[in-house]
Amino acid sequence: MTRQTILAIALTLAFAPAMAAKQDPVGLTPTPDDAAGMAVQPHYSPYAGRGFPTQVYWGDTHVHTDNSLDARGFGVTIGPEEAFRFARGEEVTTSNGEQFKLSRPLDWLVVSDHSDGMGAMKEIIAGNPNLLQDPTVKKWHDSMRAGGDAAFEATMDVINAFSQGKVPAVVLDRTFQQTVWDDYIDIAERYNEPGRFTSIIGYEWPSTEKGNNLHRNVLYRDGGDRARRMVPYTTAESFNPEDLWKWMARYEEATGGQVLALAHNGNMSNGIMFPVETNPATGKPLSKDYAAQRARWEPLYEVTQIKGDGETHPLLSSDDEFADYETLALGNLNLTVPKEDSMLRYEYARQALRDGLAMESKLGTNPYKFGMVGSSDTHTALAAVEEDNYIGKHAGTEPSPERWNHPMAKFAGRQYEGYAMASSGYAGVWATDNTRKALFDAMKRKEVYATTGPRMLVRFWGGWDFVEADANSRLPAAVGYAKGVPMGGDLSTAPDGKAPTFLVAALKDPYGANLDRIQIVKGWMDSKGETHEKVYDVAWGDAESRQPSSNGKVPAVGDTVDVKNATWTNTIGDPELITVWTDPDFDAGQKAFYYTRVIEIPTPRWTAYDAKRFGVEMAKEVEMTTQERAYTSPIWYTPKG
Numbered sequence: 001m002t003r004q005t006i007l008a009i010a011l012t013l014a015f016a017p018a019m020a021a022k023q024d025p026v027g028l029t030p031t032p033d034d035a036a037g038m039a040v041q042p043h044y045s046p047y048a049g050r051g052f053p054t055q056v057y058w059g060d061t062h063v064h065t066d067n068s069l070d071a072r073g074f075g076v077t078i079g080p081e082e083a084f085r086f087a088r089g090e091e092v093t094t095s096n097g098e099q100f101k102l103s104r105p106l107d108w109l110v111v112s113d114h115s116d117g118m119g120a121m122k123e124i125i126a127g128n129p130n131l132l133q134d135p136t137v138k139k140w141h142d143s144m145r146a147g148g149d150a151a152f153e154a155t156m157d158v159i160n161a162f163s164q165g166k167v168p169a170v171v172l173d174r175t176f177q178q179t180v181w182d183d184y185i186d187i188a189e190r191y192n193e194p195g196r197f198t199s200i201i202g203y204e205w206p207s208t209e210k211g212n213n214l215h216r217n218v219l220y221r222d223g224g225d226r227a228r229r230m231v232p233y234t235t236a237e238s239f240n241p242e243d244l245w246k247w248m249a250r251y252e253e254a255t256g257g258q259v260l261a262l263a264h265n266g267n268m269s270n271g272i273m274f275p276v277e278t279n280p281a282t283g284k285p286l287s288k289d290y291a292a293q294r295a296r297w298e299p300l301y302e303v304t305q306i307k308g309d310g311e312t313h314p315l316l317s318s319d320d321e322f323a324d325y326e327t328l329a330l331g332n333l334n335l336t337v338p339k340e341d342s343m344l345r346y347e348y349a350r351q352a353l354r355d356g357l358a359m360e361s362k363l364g365t366n367p368y369k370f371g372m373v374g375s376s377d378t379h380t381a382l383a384a385v386e387e388d389n390y391i392g393k394h395a396g397t398e399p400s401p402e403r404w405n406h407p408m409a410k411f412a413g414r415q416y417e418g419y420a421m422a423s424s425g426y427a428g429v430w431a432t433d434n435t436r437k438a439l440f441d442a443m444k445r446k447e448v449y450a451t452t453g454p455r456m457l458v459r460f461w462g463g464w465d466f467v468e469a470d471a472n473s474r475l476p477a478a479v480g481y482a483k484g485v486p487m488g489g490d491l492s493t494a495p496d497g498k499a500p501t502f503l504v505a506a507l508k509d510p511y512g513a514n515l516d517r518i519q520i521v522k523g524w525m526d527s528k529g530e531t532h533e534k535v536y537d538v539a540w541g542d543a544e545s546r547q548p549s550s551n552g553k554v555p556a557v558g559d560t561v562d563v564k565n566a567t568w569t570n571t572i573g574d575p576e577l578i579t580v581w582t583d584p585d586f587d588a589g590q591k592a593f594y595y596t597r598v599i600e601i602p603t604p605r606w607t608a609y610d611a612k613r614f615g616v617e618m619a620k621e622v623e624m625t626t627q628e629r630a631y632t633s634p635i636w637y638t639p640k641g
Contacts, residue, residue, distance in 0.1 A: 073155030271343030371446030374425025446488025514573030
């Protein structure tokens with residue numbers, strides 16, 4: 001047994017009581033000094049009477065099964081039931097016969113199959129006679145049954161057909177859609193166990209007009225009694241997100257339920273995910289209504305997933321040495337239009353957060369005031385994203401000696417390289433309990449964060465009165481909620497002479513790597529309406545030997561990765577970081593946002609694990625190490641007036 005394994009087991013056992021249903025905010029045992037940093041406590045027990053969230057619940061908002069056209073076309077043969085079973089911790093047989101299991105169960109899951117043609121590909125392959133009357137569908141059926149390259153090309157053709165609005169009408173039959181939707185809801189209801197595991201009902205609206213990705217996932221607060229009353233919205237009705245928001249409003253009015261949406265993969269939108277001046281759907285200037293409706297219906301953004309990380313890009317954040325992380329900037333979704341540098345501004349989360357500050361002054365509402373989550377976008381039905389347990393993007397990229405060099409997808413002679421896929425990510429939700437209502441409400445208030453896979457615990461509060469001693473508390477949530485607002489919250493009107501203070505804490509994944517550093521990313525708008533950004537190192541591992549340089553940047557943490565053997569040691573970095581930070585550059589008259597980025601020490605990437613397990617040598621351009629991370633939802637500051 002390796003030292004690393006022994007340490008992981010020790011940490012798991014040490015934190016086990018804290019990670020149960022009444023988990024401590026950072027998973028640590030309180031000390032006798034806690035009382036000094038806590039609000040008035042009427043009970044002897046420091047845990048009694050707490051109404052704030054004390055547990056993070058882990059899940060994935062973005063899983064595709066054999067009900068999705070492309071997933072089934074790529075060879076996935078398992079459905080929503082297997083997806084829920086797997087997320088609950090059961091061992092499942094993959095579409096290619098592999099046995100797969102998570103290291104630890106998830107707490108919740110959204111099976112988000114595409115609304116367009118939901119369940120149709122299964123019927124096409126099976127040879128449903130009603131569908132095969134259409135010659136295009138018959139051609140798809142024949143190619144899919146032939147297998148190999150013919151099946152792959154047919155799947156690409158199906159994707160292109162949807163992106164161009166040229167899907168045969170028979171595939172979009174509403175009666176058939178209702179049947180598939182009802183069957184899915186029945187499965188979701190069966191696997192929903194409040195307090196143990198939550199199956200959140202949802203779907204993906206796959207707007208890909210002209211190949212530009214504007215996909216949204218729609219999540220329900222409701223159970224099946226409400227959700228089944230309206231079938232999911234499809235791009236056969238509209239490619240315009242504003243029309244999706246209108247459908248969401250109709251749903252809430254008709255059922256009394258609640259829904260939210262989250263967008264993803266701005267890096268494949270080719271400059272239209274986060275418009276600033278012009279509405280890409282109409283060609284007209286963005287309106288106040290657009291800003292208000294987007295803010296109303298889209299409280300979250302999926303900032304990291306398999307098809308690349310979406311926090312920022314090195315050309316947008318040139319002073320950020322960690323900006324170039326799992327960057328995938330080839331073009332739009334079907335690669336029909338190559339990427340241009342001018343598109344990048346409108347594709348990444350950090351720049352959108354900046355632009356939102358300025359847009360609020362013009363439109364009255366900040367349309368990009370979103371929280372951040374990670375999710376997988378897996379098309380295998382299985383939410384397995386840990387680097388050493390990477391299932392792949394779809395059935396054709398499940399574990400094999402060749403998958404690193406097997407394209408994830410090919411369009412018109414251009415392709416996504418298999419090795420370029422990121423093993424990412426998960427969503428952490430700070431909720432009062434593990435139920436649909438509590439998780440949904442936490443998402444609405446944006447008390448959520450994204451990770452690229454590790455289940456590190458991260459907490460983040462902002463206020464005006466945090467002091468250095470607050471970081472000594474072993475119950476930081478008590479003082480955090482007493483003195484400030486959590487991630488996703490708002491600060492306004494700075495008290496005279498005060499700058500915002502932030503309490504931030506992070507604890508490593510018990511099974512994972514130590515922490516390199518905690519950073520706070522600030523964006524602000526100056527008096528001229530120009531926006532800016534800056535990344536601050538606020539806490540870091542090995543602090544006794546790592547001192548910031550004259551520019552304030554902390555040196556690299558080092559690297560213990562043995563690529564050949566796909567191992568590393570936790571002999572660098574720290575398992576826990578906590579601090580109070582005050583903005584040294586604060587201007588009370590300037591709007592701003594702040595979010596936390598937590599970065600691990602270097603570890604083997606999934607490609608290194610594959611190289612070791614299959615005994616293959618990969619090309620020099622293949623990344624073999626990674627520094628995984630977390631991104632919290634921001635805290636916004638708005639001056640009075």
